[in-house]
Amino acid sequence: MSQELKDFQLEFAGIRIGHGTSIPISEIEGLARPGVRGEAVERPNADGVWLAPDWYEARTLRIDCGVKTPGDPAAAARIVAQIEEAADDPRVRTVGGAVTSLRIKWPGAPVRVLYGRLRKAEASWENAAFGWVPLDIEFTAPDTRFYADTQQSVELKLGWLSGGGFTAPVQAPIRVSDGDLSGQNRPGWVTNNGTIDAFPVLTVYGPCTNPVITHVESGRQIALGITVPAGEHVTIDTRPGQRTVTRQGGGTVATTSPLGDFKLPPGRSEIRWIASDPTASARLTVAWRDAFKTLVNPKETPVR
Template identity: 25%
Template sequence: MLPDSLAWQGLTLGPPSVYQLLRLDGWEDMPPLDSGDEPRPARHGSWAGTSYAQARTVTVTGRIRALPVDIRDRVRDLRRVCAVPDDDTLWPLVATVLGESLTVDARVSLRVISLDKYSRLGHVPFTLQWTCPDPIRYDPDPVHLAIVPGAARPAPQQGTTSSRPTITIYGPCTTPTITVTRPGRPPLSVGFAVTMFAGESLTLDCHAGTVTASWGDDITGTLTAGSVPVEALAIPVGTSTVALAATGTGATTRAHVTYRHAYL
């Protein structure tokens, strides 16, 4: 597949840059799957389980076409943004393919810059590869929902797999609970047995599975009965609803939900 452009670490590959793109692999592919199937002990076959995608590997091949006086600097630029990382930090890789832009967090895992007799003329082939531990690609533009107590807001999700939101709940309130109601499936709820005053907030990162209280306490052990783990709360494909329930609410009580359309 020939991408329109790639953006990585401030460098754009593709028109109108000198970095011509010839082929993109792994972007639209289904990543390898870990099967949750369990062999039947006394029958043929297996019990069906959930499959989970492994890391995504994205590979691009291209060539630098620059003026002879510029080629050294353009090679240096590519070498700089595709250097071996010093830590486990991931950076956004944005690919625009057939007019659609999606982003995934990645790190460079391969850099091949081929030098031959044509290099001094400004022609240098290259191959780059990224590893994406989270294989899901996201729409760069997030969806924002503001929800007041007792209300439910529709949450359209146009991707192909569930998206885990970031949710901030603002006090005052007691026992705040967020519920995602999914068509044809049981609802998912996360609730906390805490009391929040005006000016205090809880932030749920459902991707990382963490909860941060603005007043500094560790509240991971305060989940209410029937609550799912924070990491299990997700916005599914299609249109679901998100609701906030709580007691002791006030004028500033609300929840702010942010998520992105997710594609696997």
């Protein structure tokens, strides 16, 4: 986190705007339910219409604000320049699918994050001599979810239970212990504390061959018919707008597994994985952010 936000404040590229800052906001749109796209088809020879499925459009925040630096127009110009530079960042602007973060602090909720791009940052200079520069800002988020400000992660070695294995001396018949069946110490538990599905980033660290990752409750799997050498890793990004499998050096990996189906539902669920590894040193990390439908979760304990 780059700054500790207060109620009615937003932050992008290290620039904080809103209540109590030098960039007060007069109006903001786009924080409620996003727009939908879907047809209403007339029913032949009948009253009413047939409603096609409704799909969310991108979430676009329209922020009417201004730079307020009384008696110091040069300071206002510097702040506007910072915002323009943030909107012109080539690492985001010129790379397909690349996004940046917009952090939001609203009353009754912790900081939430949207991922998207600054698509507009237009200043009006009529009153710049008085240290007042109105700004019209637009931020477009292709993924409409709000995310937690902090990322969670777990690391899994090969084998899905802790405490299991062989009991010496080994005699026929060989019995394998299931470890802790209570589930309290099983390493694959992941918890999405949000209200909507979250999409994880999975990283497989070698050496291993043919890794298969399973979300236990849904049965959905991601299978990679590859070898990951020692000292290297492969990243499986299931997030909307990303959904790629890339090697450490940047090359992509083909997979027939539908990455968009691999998700963490609200609540606790379990991840397991298998692979061939003669060294027993391979590992998998699962990283995710809790995901929310709304900026303020109505079931969440209010943040004061």
